[in-house]
Structure formats: structure tokens, C-alpha cells
Amino acid sequence: MELTTQIGGSVTDGLAYLGALTKLGGRAAYFTFVAPFQGKPLRLQRAVSQAMQTGVGALPILSLITFFIGLILALQSAYELRKFGALNFVASAVAISMTRELGPLITAIVVIGRSGSAFAAEIGTMKVTEEIDALETMAIDPIHFLVTPKFIAMIVMLPCLTIWANSMGILGGALFGVAQADFTWVRYIQSSLDALFLRDITTGLIKSVMFGVTITAVGCHEGLSTGAGAEQVGRSTTRAVVVSIFLVILVDLVFTALFFFLSER
Numbered sequence: 069m070e071l072t073t074q075i076g077g078s079v080t081d082g083l084a085y086l087g088a089l090t091k092l093g094g095r096a097a098y099f100t101f102v103a104p105f106q107g108k109p110l111r112l113q114r115a116v117s118q119a120m121q122t123g124v125g126a127l128p129i130l131s132l133i134t135f136f137i138g139l140i141l142a143l144q145s146a147y148e149l150r151k152f153g154a155l156n157f158v159a160s161a162v163a164i165s166m167t168r169e170l171g172p173l174i175t176a177i178v179v180i181g182r183s184g185s186a187f188a189a190e191i192g193t194m195k196v197t198e199e200i201d202a203l204e205t206m207a208i209d210p211i212h213f214l215v216t217p218k219f220i221a222m223i224v225m226l227p228c229l230t231i232w233a234n235s236m237g238i239l240g241g242a243l244f245g246v247a248q249a250d251f252t253w254v255r256y257i258q259s260s261l262d263a264l265f266l267r268d269i270t271t272g273l274i275k276s277v278m279f280g281v282t283i284t285a286v287g288c289h290e291g292l293s294t295g296a297g298a299e300q301v302g303r304s305t306t307r308a309v310v311v312s313i314f315l316v317i318l319v320d321l322v323f324t325a326l327f328f329f330l331s332e333r
Contacts, residue, residue, distance in 0.1 A: 085311075089285040092211070092292075096219040096284070099212045108212065115217040122183045122218075123225030127232065130178050134166070134233040137174060138240025141165055146249065155249045159256050160263035162241030167264060171234040172272045173320060175226065176279035180312045184287040187218055188308035191291025192301040200292070215288045222280035230276040234269075271327050278319050286312045 104110050145161040191214060194200050203210050238260050245251035251259070290308040294300050 089282075089289055089315075092215065092289050093219075093281055093285045095211045096215045096288075099209075099216040100220055103212070110220070111213070111217050112220075115220040118217050118221035119225050121186075122179065122221050123229055126178055126182050126229060129182075130175060130229060130233055131236045133178060134171065134174055134236040135240040137170060138162055138166060138237030138242075139244055140240075141170070141237070142241035142244035146244065156259070158245055158249055159238075159241065159251065159259035163238055163260035163263050164268060166234045166237035166241075167268045167272050169272070169320075169324070171237055172226075172230045172276040172279060173316070175229045175233045175276060176283065176316045177313060179222075179226065179229065179280075180283055180309055180316070183222070184283045184312045185305050185309050187284065187287030188290040188294075188305045189301060191288055192294035192304045195292060195294045196296060196298070196301060210292070215284070218288060219281070219284050222284045223277050226276040226280035226283075227273045230272055234272070267327075267331075271323070275320060275323050278323065279316050282315050282319055283312050286315060 099108065100110065141162045142158050145158050146155055149155055149157055149161070191200075194214075200210050203213055238257070241260075242251070242253060242256040245256040246253055287308045290304040290311070294304040
């Protein structure tokens with residue numbers, strides 16, 4: 069009975085948390101897409117600044133990680149394909165794996181570590197130092213002032229970073245293809261392009277937009293929910309990273325299943 073109560077309580081808490089994220093995301097979407105037509109201007113300068121930090125700042129580490137991921141994929145694919153004399157399919161395997169799944173997912177995880185945690189720490193610190201209360205006292209909505217620029221930056225930059233990650237992953241696979249599988253650079257890239265359909269790229273980009281919404285909602289929610297003290301800021305930051313990774317994987321599962329069933333029709 070006690071176990072059942074604990075499970076029920078966990079489910080209820082989880083649903084309440086998802087409801088809070090949905091409400092926060094809905095308000096950020098309202099201030100992004102509706103409020104500008106009602107006389108509430110967007111903070112585009114701040115959104116561009118956030119985009120530079122979130123997107124351009126992530127390029128070096130994201131490029132390195134996805135290049136190595138592409139190289140690892142090529143090595144692992146070749147290990148099995150060599151048994152069937154099909155090394156020429158290495159390019160196809162790497163390209164499809166990166167664009168459909170690993171490109172968006174690795175990008176989201178890198179951004180969670182760099183930006184999702186920073187959102188929680190920044191807003192959490194403002195909550196502890198009562199800057200959030202000061203904004204509300206001045207009749208400034210914290211969601212409009214703090215969350216919306218981050219929301220805009222993430223939904224714009226995540227797809228851009230995903231495209232870059234896909235490209236770097238394919239280049240990583242090309243290094244193996246040229247060195248060990250008798251490809252030329254041009255032939256490898258052409259084989260990768262021939263293996264891809266538009267839906268492979270668009271499904272990954274749709275996922276990346278949803279990942280951006282999820283990361284922003286979790287990071288900002290955890291920051292706004294921070295308790296008093298520096299220790300609580302640290303806990304909120306840690307929780308933002310853990311919950312973001314879990315929800316990104318969950319969103320990935322939902323959309324992968326959705327695209328799978330739609331492709332059967």
C-alpha cells in the first residue's frame with residue numbers, strides 16, 4: 069500500500085511538473101508570437117545576445133564532439149558491414165544516423181550542459197537576490213523580460229546547430245571512408261547526399277525545435293522555482309540538467325515513434 073502511494077505521488081508530481089512546464093512554455097510562446105501584435109515589443113537585442121551565447125559559443129565543442137561521433141559511427145558500421153563486403157554503405161549509415169537521431173540529440177545534450185544549466189543558474193541567482201521581485205514591483209513580467217529572449221534564441225539556434233552537427237558528423241565519417249574504405253572526399257559526400265531524403269533532415273530539425281523548447285522551459289522553470297540561498301541555486305542547476313536530459317530523451321522517443329507510424333501510411 070505504501071509503495072502504491074509513493075508511485076501515485078510520484079506520478080502526480082510528475083504531471084504537475086509537466087503542467088508547469090507547459091504553462092511556462094505557453095506564456096513564452098504568447099509573448100513571442102502574439103504579444104508583439106498587441107503592443108508588447110520583443111526584446112530582440114537580448115534575444116540576439118542569447119543566440120550568440122547559445123549558438124555561436126557552442127560551435128567549437130559541438131564540432132569536436134560530433135566529428136568524433138561521426139568517426140565512431142563509421143568505425144562501428146564498417147566493423148559489421150565488412151563481413152558482408154558492403155563497406156560502400158558506411159557513408160549511408162553515418163549520414164542517416166546523424167541526421168535522423170544523433171545530430172539533434174547530441175546537439176541538445178551539449179546545449180543542456182552549456183545553456184540549460186546557465187539559464188537555471190542565472191534566473192535562480194536573480195530569484196535569490198530578489199531581482200525577480202523587483203521586476204514584478206516595476207510591473208515587468210519576468211516571463212516576458214527573461215524567458216522570452218531565451219525561448220526565441222533556442223528555437224532559432226537549435227536547428228542551426230543541428231545542421232552544423234550533422235555536417236561535422238558526416239565529415240568525421242568521411243575521414244574513415246577516405247582513409248580505410250577507398251572513398252574519395254567527393255565520392256563520400258555524394259554517397260551521403262544520395263542516401264538522404266528530405267524527411268530525414270526535416271524530422272531531425274523538428275525534433276531540435278522541440279528540444280529547444282524543452283530545454284528553455286526546464287532551465288527557466290527551475291530558476292524561477294529556486295529556494296533561498298546559494299545551495300538552492302546549485303540544486304536547481306543540477307536538477308535542470310538532469311530533468312532536461314530525461315525530457316529530451318522522452319520527447320525524442322515520442323517524435324521518433326510518431327514519425328515511424330506516419331511513415332507507414
